[in-house]
Amino acid sequence: MSLVKKFATVGGATLGSRVFGFVRETFMAAALGTGPVADAFNTAFRLPNTFRRLFAEGAFNAAFVPLFAKEIEARGMEGARRFSEEVFGVLFTVLLFLTIAMELAMPFIVRELIAPGFADDPAKFASTVTFATIMFPYLACMSLAAMMAGMLNSLHRYFAAAIAPVFLNVILIGVLAYAWYSGQDPVAVGYGLSWGVMAAGLVQLAIVWIAVRNAGIKIGFRRPRLTANVRRLLVLALPAAITGGITQINLLINTNIASAQEGAVSSLVYADRIYQLPLGVVGIAVATVLLPELSRALRGGNLNEAANLQNRSVEFTLFLTLPAAAALLVMSEPIVRLLFERGKFSPEATVVVGHILAIYGLGLPAFVLIKAFIPGFFAREDTRTPMIFAAISVVVNVSLAVTLFPPLGASGIATAEIVAGWVNALLLFTTLLWRGHWGRDIPLLTRVPRLVIAAAIMAAALHYAIEWLAFPLSSAAPLAVRAATVCGLVAAAMAIYFASAFGLGGASLGMIRRSLKRRAAPAAAPTTGEGPDSP
Template identity: 90%
Template sequence: MSLVKKFATVGGATLGSRVFGFVRETFMAALLGTGPVADAFNTAFRLPNTFRRLFAEGAFNSAFVPLFAKEIEARGMDGARRFAEEVFGVLFTMLLLLTIAMELAMPFIVRELIAPGFADDPAKFASTVTFATIMFPYLACMSLGAMMAGMLNSLHRYFAAAIAPVFLNFILIGVLAFAWYSGHDAIAVGYGLSWGVMAAGLVQFAIVWFAVRNAGMRIGFRRPRLTANVKRLLVLALPAAITGGITQINLLINTNIASGKAGAVSSLVYADRIYQLPLGVVGIAVATVLLPELARALRAGNLNEASNLQNRSVEFTLFLTLPAAAALLVMSEPIVRLLFERGRFSPESTVIVGQILAIYGLGLPAFVLIKAFIPGFFAREDTRTPMIFAAISVAVNVSLALTLFPSLGASGIAIAEIAAGWANALLLFSTLVWRGHWGRDIPLLTRIPRLVAAAAIMALALHHAIGWLAFPLSSAASLPMRAATVCGLVLAAMAIYFALAFGLGGASLGMIRRNLRRRAAAPQSAAGEGPDAS
């Protein structure tokens, strides 16, 4: 299968999850706006979600899946089942103890670690503690579910693990729709969402649990013991936890800082949801597909193929993300107004979220390029260098966020995030070049400035069109008029960009045709990757 087709396959799965997550955020914006309950829920949800991404999806899966697959090969299904039961017993016990400890310490954690700025607002602080207490068991469900999903992927059963995460959005959308229909107040919506998250965790775990049983793997509970296999799992998981932890700790720090201003946490979340659409579709697809392809080429000693894979991936990401970045920069406010401005989401909130989204647009190419550069290290079994660069980017982010937040609010945190992203991208790229791991590619070097020029001209045309269409894009216009105008602008911008990209030589039919026809020798390894539905 061609590289572009693989990108499209994984990106399509991610897009479906992102769209449902976006629908969820649209309902939340209407019911909660950027008010205190929205801040409380988003902050409380960040805690189990951070642990989930850190342990369940990152460190645990990267260590458990290879060992489980190895047990299947060496000792058959019975040996793999015994190993899974050993891990399940230890994991369940650890999660139970962690959940009890976090539930008891939740007021301290919220006050001192996550949202110290909420301490001055007793109602918001109490809501955050309550919501986090209700939702935290979601972590245990998702961690155990990640183990089941890893087993399913090793057994070549992909559907259940891929579909399960979407149920979080289904359930929360149902909660929000019922609250909208019933006219519930904000605090009732917050409670409903918190219990919905808890229910979604149970549903997702049940789906993968029954799928594992149907696959012929019945897991029983064993007394937790640190066997040799379990110790090996912990040794392998630790480096991955450190690497993944850097990014997740960075998110918690930004939430900590943003809690000092009312509405800042929610404003960042709403802007991030829109920005995650192009980032998730392009960036995650590239990262998922490129790593196994690059590793295969390097194992075969085919350095020319490895270089071509990296350059074509960068070419593909820039071809799609430069226009998206330019569009977010110049038309962020009309997009936010169309998608969120209703109910409790005020015109003032639109301005703030629009400013943050425009700033995120400037960082979009950096974050997508990071996902294209990192496989160049991982495929060579170098996880230490990206970890160091991630730590440097966190230092840049925290120092800038602390400096800019007092004067710029949530926009200052967004500026810090994109500055850190560009620093990380430049460090990764320069190191690949310095080590001789990035081949010089004349077609790529000539196409990049032309793609930048095409995106810049498109942005200029959009800017003038938005000024001319001020009324149809304003709050005074009807929703159908705003939707038609925004869709028309997007279609016109796409036509302008693609015409310029091909006309200036930034892209060519030959380039697209080569990528579509390019066949990889290895089977597609990304089929088992499930999208992040959070």
């Protein structure tokens, strides 16, 4: 299967999850708006979600995948199964004790770490503590699921792990639909959503567990022991967890800061949901597929193939991400109005969330590039360097957020996030270049500026079109008219961008054909010649 087809497999499943996520957020916006229950639920959900990204997805995708792949090559599937059981025993035990400790300490954690601004509102504080207590076991389910997803990715079975998150949104949509049908009050909706998150964790774990069994690996429970393999995993996983979860670290810190202003937490979450669509479909797909592919090429000594994988991945991500960033920058308010403005979500909230979303658009290329750069370190079992850069970006984010939040509110926090993202991306890229792990690629160097110009042409056309179509995009227009107008603008923008990209030479049919047909070189046959796209 070609690299782009693998991206499409993961990206397509992620797209399905994000589409259902939009539906979920639309229902939630109508039911809760940016009110106190919305703030409480979004803040409570941020806690297990942050731990999941820090200690599950980031750590296991970075550390577990290369080690599991080595076990398959060195000792076959039986060796890989034993390694998985060793890890499973330690992980399950740690998660059990962590969950118990966090449940007991939840009031302190919410008051002192996550949302100190809620302490002045007893009802909001109590709701946040209760929601977080109900939802936190979701972390254990998703951490175990992330381990099994890493196994599936190493076996080049991407679909089950990518499709599992859809069920979180499906379950929460069902909860919201029932709440609307039965006329529940906001607090009851918050309780229903919290229990829905817990149920979704169990469903997602069951999906990947069944997929692993179907792949021929049956995992049993072993007494937790720090074997050599487990110790190696922990050495790699600790910095990898911090690095892979850098966005979540920043979001958790920003939630703490934003809790001082009514509605700020929910406004950031609604904007984040929209911008996560291109980030998830493109960035996460590339990161998921690139790490095992790059690890295999480096283990086989295929340095040219490894360089080619990195360059083509960046080219592919920018080809799709730059127009998305330009669209978010120019038409954020019409998008937010169409998706969320109904029920308890007011026109004033649309303006605030739209402004935040436009700022996020400026940072989208950086966050996608981070996803493409980090596998270049992790595949070489270097998790320390990205961790250092992640720490630097956290310092940048916190410093700017504290400075910009008082005058700018939630928009100041969004600005801090995107500046920190660009700092992280630049540090990663310059280090790869300095170490000689990023070869000079003429096709990439010539295409990227042309793609930027094509995206700018598209953004200018959208700007004038939005001014001309002011009424059909306004709150006064019927929903069907707004939807048709936004869809028409998106279709026209895509046509303009692709015509400009191909016309300027930023993309070509030959490039796409080569990407669709390209297969990784066999690991046992190191290459010394030029890559397929070399000049």
